[in-house]
Amino acid sequence: MEEGVPSQTALATARARADHQVLDRAAILDDPFVERLIRGVQQSVFASDRPRRLFFAARARFAEDCVATAHDAGVRQVVILGAGLDTFGFRHSHRGLQTFEVDHPATQAWKRGRLMDAGIDVPAAVTFVPVDFETDSLTRALEHNGFRSTEPAVFVWLGVVFYLTPDAALSTLEYVAGQPHPTEVVFDYLQPAHTDESREHLQARADRLAAAGEAWHTYFTPDDLARQLRVLGFTHIEDRSAAELVDSYSGELTRFVNDIPDQLRASRIVRAQL
Incomplete structure (x- = not known):
């Protein structure tokens, strides 16, 4: 990371969310702030x-649906790790919910400047927590900022x-597992x-990211990840493929599970509860 420069992948993710508002008519996620946040910014590579x-x-x-369910059950804190250019804390309507945005100091400083330039006010319930995951203590950083x-x-x-x-x-994950x-x-x-074909596609993506200074380092199989999460104390684990997740929200927009795109074959998402 360079000072004053956002993560290229964070910028690409924001651009994708902004494009989703127009090209897909926000069919899955309604985010009225993201386009303003990156307007006029040079595109990600x-x-x-x-x-x-x-x-x-x-x-x-x-x-965000998981957060809403937890909020209904009385949870009043959400920690967004590697928040990037996420806008959840600026647009949700959950009363009493405190949002802690955790990210690399360089990306966070750039984002705060963009928020100011775009005229987007930072709610009192949003707290920025600068952390480098490889070197800083998440525990100290969060508690120092009111978590x-x-x-x-x-x-x-x-x-x-x-x-x-x-x-x-x-x-x-050990830190999260230690929470109440x-x-x-x-x-x-x-x-x-x-497969060889999927391996070749995944390697090409990894090479492009590594060339931009944002290399992949960690992969899990679903079974191995579930085992490690249970060892840490998580008792309920929901693990879904990217294709399944998209199809569950998109209605008639996609049927990816019937013909999984190469771009989604490696991606999965987990919800793990204590």
């Missing part, structure tokens, strides 16, 4: 195709795990390719 665009919308919608470690929370962790080392990813019940975490991950 990573173009977003339709399958990934719909997946980015669906994974955000799924996470209540004696109360449950929802942790949203999208588009991050595969960029971390396995140790860093598992360390964060009924804390939960929602995150997506990559599984290894099962």
Whole structure:
């Protein structure tokens, strides 16, 4: 990461959400702020195709639905790990919900400047928490910024795990597992390719990201991930493929499970609850 420069993948994800508002008429996720946030900004080096665009919308919608359910049950904290250019904290209507946006200091500083330029006010219920996942203590950073470690929370962790080392990813999951019940975490991950064709496609994507300085480091199989989550104490684990997730929200827009696009074969999303 460079000072004053956002993550290219964070920018690509925001661009995909903005395109979803127009090209897909916000069929899955209604985000009225994202286009304003990136208006006039140079495009990311990573173009977003339709399958990934719909997946980015669906994974955000799924996470936000999980937060809504938890809020109805009395949870009043959501931690967005690797928040990027996420706008949930600026547009939700959940009374009393405190949103903690955790991200690399460079991306976060750039985002705050963009919010100011776009005239988007930061609600009092949104707190920015600068953290480098590989070197900083998430525990200290959150508690220093008002996170209540004696109360449950929802942790949203999208588009991050595969960029971390396995140790860093598992360390964060251990931290989440140490929170009071009924804390939960929602995150997506990559599984290894099962065919030569899928392996070639996945490697090409990994090479492009590595060339841009944002290399993948971690993959899980669903069975291995579920085993590790249970060891940590998570008792309810919901694991879905990207194609299944998109189809569950898109109505007649897609039928990806019948013909899974290469772009989505490796992607899965998990909801794990204590």
